[in-house]
Amino acid sequence: MSSISNDSNLSQRTFVLASRASKLAQIQTNIVRDSLDGAFPSLSFGTSFMTTEGDKNQSQALYLLGGKALWTKELEVALKENVVDMLVHSLKDVPTTLPDGCEIGAILEREDPVDSLVVKQGLPYKTLEELPEGSAVGTSSVRRVAQLRKSFPNLVFLDVRGNLNTRLAKLDDPNGPYTALILAKSGLVRLGMGDRVTADLSPPILFHAVSQGALAVEIRADDQEARELCKSLTHQETQWMCLAERALLRELEGGCSVPVGVSTSLSQIDKSGGQLTSATLTITGCVTSIDGSVHIQDTLTQDVQNIQGVEELGKNLAMTLMSNGAKAILDDITQDRRKRASE
Numbered sequence: 001m002s003s004i005s006n007d008s009n010l011s012q013r014t015f016v017l018a019s020r021a022s023k024l025a026q027i028q029t030n031i032v033r034d035s036l037d038g039a040f041p042s043l044s045f046g047t048s049f050m051t052t053e054g055d056k057n058q059s060q061a062l063y064l065l066g067g068k069a070l071w072t073k074e075l076e077v078a079l080k081e082n083v084v085d086m087l088v089h090s091l092k093d094v095p096t097t098l099p100d101g102c103e104i105g106a107i108l109e110r111e112d113p114v115d116s117l118v119v120k121q122g123l124p125y126k127t128l129e130e131l132p133e134g135s136a137v138g139t140s141s142v143r144r145v146a147q148l149r150k151s152f153p154n155l156v157f158l159d160v161r162g163n164l165n166t167r168l169a170k171l172d173d174p175n176g177p178y179t180a181l182i183l184a185k186s187g188l189v190r191l192g193m194g195d196r197v198t199a200d201l202s203p204p205i206l207f208h209a210v211s212q213g214a215l216a217v218e219i220r221a222d223d224q225e226a227r228e229l230c231k232s233l234t235h236q237e238t239q240w241m242c243l244a245e246r247a248l249l250r251e252l253e254g255g256c257s258v259p260v261g262v263s264t265s266l267s268q269i270d271k272s273g274g275q276l277t278s279a280t281l282t283i284t285g286c287v288t289s290i291d292g293s294v295h296i297q298d299t300l301t302q303d304v305q306n307i308q309g310v311e312e313l314g315k316n317l318a319m320t321l322m323s324n325g326a327k328a329i330l331d332d333i334t335q336d337r338r339k340r341a342s343e
């Protein structure tokens, strides 16, 4: 927890935190609520949980649904109508451009952003290399499939939908098709199921999704009180890394379901009065064709002093990737989606 501001000048309203109704989303919202309770003991915080379009539409492939705000839209309507005050999201599910009147108030300290392998209960395998030829690996992420296809041509990647608990039930179902799943480690750890991870899938085998592992709080842009509260939640190192990643994705014009991977680190960190004032930011980004045959990857390193500098670096990396071949990959995907949508 960073500096706790004097909350005596804040009104006595109850701030309602809201999220999706999945178990993971509820745990995440409670993490934020507990943190606010600790920092502002004289204020009152409530929670509200909603089912979103992304939870309901389980049949259509995520790849075809594209960059739509499936997990955030209904929540943002409630936020704008003052029904709730703070939305707690996995930042990776938050579109890179927010609706007018909404803004990200806080980005919390990131869990390990790595992807991980979870093997069906009772099977002896631990790694992708150990899985028998033809094993079905469940994931609905085009990013994961695109990056892994080339290294593991003998595995079959199968779509799997539903929230984390649903997916794990499908994995462990003795009659189910899956030998293993690929899931973000952070979600499993938050659910208390980190022990299900049998292997980390890290770069250069698999670059994680933009902002994977970080929580964000979305607020109304005109809610000064909420913005003030959010300052106590933000972890600046995470914020700088995630904003660079989001600037990269925004410039690539991709939503959550384009095959874009990243890996980001900060070094030479300087602080003054508890605030981050300067750091060296290194960001690797990659764009992979859906069939895994083309992989474009670049790394940029730069000293940055503020969020503007951070976002510029992310944007520069996007432009570097685009001119090195990513544009052709993304154009192909856009064309393919248009064609399928019209069928």
Ligand SMILES: NCc1[nH]cc(CCC(=O)O)c1CC(=O)O
Binding pocket: 090, 091, 092, 093, 164, 182, 183, 184, 185, 186, 187, 211, 212, 213, 214
């Ligand atoms: N797209 C689903 C999703 N959105 C956020 C998480 C949890 C990971 C995180 O905190 O970023 C997950 C599950 C997963 O990818 O395995």
